[in-house]
Amino acid sequence: MDSADSSVAITVRGLKKSYGKFAALRGVDLEIREGEIFALLGPNGAGKTTFVEILEGFRHRDEGDVSVLGIDPDHQPMALKTRIGIVLQSTGMDRYLQVAETVAMYSSYYPHPRPVDEILSLVGLEAKRDERVLRLSGGQQRRLDVAIALAGNPDLLFLDEPTTGFDPSARREVWEVIKNLRGLGKTVVLTTHFMDEAQYLADRLAVIANGQIVAEGNPETLAGRDRMLATVRFSLPEGVGPPAQFDLVATANHAYEVKSTKVTQDLFDLTSWALGAGVDLEDLRVDRPTLEDVYLELTAGAADAMKDQS
Amino acid sequence: MLENQLKYVNKAFWRNPASAFFTFAFPLMFLVIFTSLLGHHSISLSPGHSIDTSTYYVASMAAYAVISACYNNIAIGLSIQRDSGVLKRTRGTPIPSGIYILGRLLHALFVAVILVAITAAYGKLFYHSSLPTGVSLLEFLIMLVVGSLAFCALGFAITCAIPNADAAPAVVNASILPLLFLSGVFIPITSTAPSWLLWIARVFPVRHFALGMDAGFAGATFNWMDVVIVVAWGIGGFLVSAKFFTWEPKR
Numbered sequence: 001m002d003s004a005d006s007s008v009a010i011t012v013r014g015l016k017k018s019y020g021k022f023a024a025l026r027g028v029d030l031e032i033r034e035g036e037i038f039a040l041l042g043p044n045g046a047g048k049t050t051f052v053e054i055l056e057g058f059r060h061r062d063e064g065d066v067s068v069l070g071i072d073p074d075h076q077p078m079a080l081k082t083r084i085g086i087v088l089q090s091t092g093m094d095r096y097l098q099v100a101e102t103v104a105m106y107s108s109y110y111p112h113p114r115p116v117d118e119i120l121s122l123v124g125l126e127a128k129r130d131e132r133v134l135r136l137s138g139g140q141q142r143r144l145d146v147a148i149a150l151a152g153n154p155d156l157l158f159l160d161e162p163t164t165g166f167d168p169s170a171r172r173e174v175w176e177v178i179k180n181l182r183g184l185g186k187t188v189v190l191t192t193h194f195m196d197e198a199q200y201l202a203d204r205l206a207v208i209a210n211g212q213i214v215a216e217g218n219p220e221t222l223a224g225r226d227r228m229l230a231t232v233r234f235s236l237p238e239g240v241g242p243p244a245q246f247d248l249v250a251t252a253n254h255a256y257e258v259k260s261t262k263v264t265q266d267l268f269d270l271t272s273w274a275l276g277a278g279v280d281l282e283d284l285r286v287d288r289p290t291l292e293d294v295y296l297e298l299t300a301g302a303a304d305a306m307k308d309q310s
Numbered sequence: 311m312l313e314n315q316l317k318y319v320n321k322a323f324w325r326n327p328a329s330a331f332f333t334f335a336f337p338l339m340f341l342v343i344f345t346s347l348l349g350h351h352s353i354s355l356s357p358g359h360s361i362d363t364s365t366y367y368v369a370s371m372a373a374y375a376v377i378s379a380c381y382n383n384i385a386i387g388l389s390i391q392r393d394s395g396v397l398k399r400t401r402g403t404p405i406p407s408g409i410y411i412l413g414r415l416l417h418a419l420f421v422a423v424i425l426v427a428i429t430a431a432y433g434k435l436f437y438h439s440s441l442p443t444g445v446s447l448l449e450f451l452i453m454l455v456v457g458s459l460a461f462c463a464l465g466f467a468i469t470c471a472i473p474n475a476d477a478a479p480a481v482v483n484a485s486i487l488p489l490l491f492l493s494g495v496f497i498p499i500t501s502t503a504p505s506w507l508l509w510i511a512r513v514f515p516v517r518h519f520a521l522g523m524d525a526g527f528a529g530a531t532f533n534w535m536d537v538v539i540v541v542a543w544g545i546g547g548f549l550v551s552a553k554f555f556t557w558e559p560k561r
Contacts, residue, residue, distance in 0.1 A: 056402060058558075078404055086402040090559075092395030096325035097318060108314040109405040132325075152403070 009034045009156055009187040010055060015064035017050055024050040026211040028064070032204075034155075037178070037188040039202035041195070043299050047211045048191040049089070049160060055189070056086055056158055069156055082111055085149030087159045091141050093148070095134035099125055102133060103147050110152030122184075123147045123177050139170030146177050156187045163197060175200055195292040209299045222294055232266060233257045235282040243273045260286075311405060315413035316420075323417065333383045333421065337375035341367065341429055344496075349437060353498050361528045363498075365440065368433030369527035370495045373457075373520040375425035377490070380418045380458050382482050384465030388414070389478035392469070397557040407557075415462045422458045433527065442526040450526030456537055457519040460544025464515075466551035473560055486516075493517035515543040 010032040017025040024047045032038045042048045053059045054066060057073035057080055066073060071080045093102055100116055107113035120126045123143040128136065136144060142162060149157055159178065163171040178201055181188055192198055198205050199219045206216040215222055235255045242248050246269075248256045260266040263286055274281050323329050349364035391397050400410055433439035442450040472481045490496055492507055493516035499508070511517035518536035525532035 058398075058402065081402065081404040084402075086399070088395055088399060088402070090395035090398075092391070092393075092397075092399060094318070094322045094391075094396060096322045101318065101321065105314065105318040106403060108311060109403045111404075148399070 007034050008032070009036075009069060010189070011065070011067045012055075013065040015051070015054065015066060016062045017047075017054060017059070018062055023211055025054075025061075028208070028211075028213055030206060030213060030216070032187065032189060034187050035182075035185050036203040037182060037190060037201050039198040039205040040189065040191045040208055041193065041198055041205055041295060042191075042208035043193060046208045046299070048208055051208065052158055052160055052189065052191055056084065057081065082152060083155050085152060085154035085157045087142075087145045087149045087157070087162060089160045089164065091145055093133055093141075093144070096132060098130050098132055099136070099144060099147075100129040102144065103151055106148045106151040112153055113151055114153035116151075119147045119150050122150065122180065124173075137170065138166055139173040142166070142170070142174050143177050146174070146181075154186070156189070157181065159188065159190045161191055161193070163192070163194065171197070195290070195295055199291050207295060207298050214298045215294075219291055222291065229259045229261060230263050231257050231287045232260050232263070232270065232284075233287060234270070234284040237280060237282070240277075240279050243270070243277075245273075246270065312409050312413055312416075315405070315409060316417055319413050319417045320420075323421070329383060329387065333378050334425065337371055337378050337425055338428060338432075340374065340496075341371040341432060344371065345433075345437060354500065359530065362437070362439070364437035365433065365528050366498060366524070368429055368437065368439045369523045370520055372426045372429045372527065373516070373523040374490065374495050375429055376422040376454065376458055376519070376523075377461050377486065377516065379422040379425055380461035381465040381468070381486060383421065384414060384418055384462050385468045385472065385482045386478045388466065388469045389472045390475045392557065393475035393559050395559065398559070401557040411466070415459065418462050418465075419455070419458045423454070426454060430527070439527055440529060446526060446532060449532045450522070453519065453522030453526070453532075453537055453540070456544070457515075457522065457540050460515060460540045460547065461519075463544045463547030463551060465547075466555060467547040470550060470554035470556070489514050489516045493520055495520050515540045 008031055010030070012028055012030045015025055015028040016023070028047075028051060040048050040051065050059065054061050055068050055073060057077040060074050068080060069083050071083075073080050097105065100120065103116045103119055107116060117126070117129075120129055123146050125140065125143055125147060128140060133141065133144065146157075146159075146162075149159075162178065163174050166174070175197070178188065178190070190197075190201060202219055204216070204218050205222065206213050207222070208214070233251075233255070234257075236242060238254065240254075242250075242256055246258050246266075248258050250256055258266065267286070271281070271284075273279075323333075344367040345364045348367065349362070351363040352360050353363055353366060354360045388397070401407070430439075430441055434441055441447075468481065468485060469478075472478050489510075493499075493511045493514065495516065499511065499517075518539045521530065521533065521536050522540070524530040
């Protein structure tokens, strides 16, 4: 851990959970710090929801240690519930209550609720306060979900796939709300299978596959993404042969690429050659693996491991 | 917390056209239809005791109203809430399960009492049916409260057997409608009824509860055994719910 000074919100050690013969979690270790937005990425069935629901107190673990805000969810579920807010995958709420009534009802369950109007302005639903829930759009209902989760003024929020099934503009709405939570100093644990969501929102993330954490880090450096080989790509005009001194791979008509360990040097050599030969390097660009490339590689490995086992 | 909960359950109940209509308006509609069509006849429920059919229907529609407000309302309402994730969401907040359930239960009791009061007032105004007084009022109220709670408990119990919200009305109606007919709620059971039918009526709680309502409105004899049987079913319903009730959708 690089910043030992920030205190820890969640600690998980050796967490295991099985459903019958199926091992959903096979020894998870993880630490989530206070005030960060932490994303848990993984394909469907990887164990994301099981993991989060154990932290929330919905499910009981088979083995391992779990501490959430210093509380063991299995031993003091009530104490934990007063300090966390949960946004579940499904958006069930009473459709006939108004927006403000809904938040007020959930507020009444908590010892130290946050004022209803303050919550509504945090999620941008002030204008809808007297609207019945059934008249809200998908994005607005999701924001109301977040509002309900904020009702008890929690220190920690769990968001389980907050934008699955949403159109791009509704996703944006929800993202902005989540991003704003950072300003309140809340710790946010988010599960998702969207790379762009993790990249946009998360301070740190972990990839879970086949019941295990296969990588952990920040979106820029996950699994050494920043240190992976860059690829230099370009095309040449017709009738121009490629320079001989590079280890080039031809990918299409007149298009070439080369893996580069020293991008600056290689680019200099390449452009020097081009200028000397009077050749224009069309669509010259340098690509690094995207978060999605890294993710697919990580989870593909786990999928193979799963196949080997069965 | 309970007071707040009641307030919101109540708001949501009246604003939902399905619950306000099927739970509240339906029994009152039947009351008007039955008394208008079949009133002003005389039937004999027990030898030597003959009453006006309108009085009979005031009593049995009061019974139906309670069953609708408690059993049907709780079972269908909870199935929808469980399916849509409302119950799971609630489970993730610090409200004690007992308070949440008590809120539902007290609200159902409240709706049942209003329905019975309207039914009684209607009978008194248009058909001069009698109202319970003195000791029989007390007995009637005991049966009303005990019956309401028992049918709520049975509503919670049947919810455990309902697979999803779509199936809820079907399961609820399939379980209660035949019993309402077999227990003489819609059609009076006379001495010519076959004995197998009487046995079914004797085993299940609907008939016993309806008899308690008859005692209040139609001057039939109040029988504590009816209360005992209704209580027994209520306890059974409670035990089944305590063991099998789930807060998460069944998938």
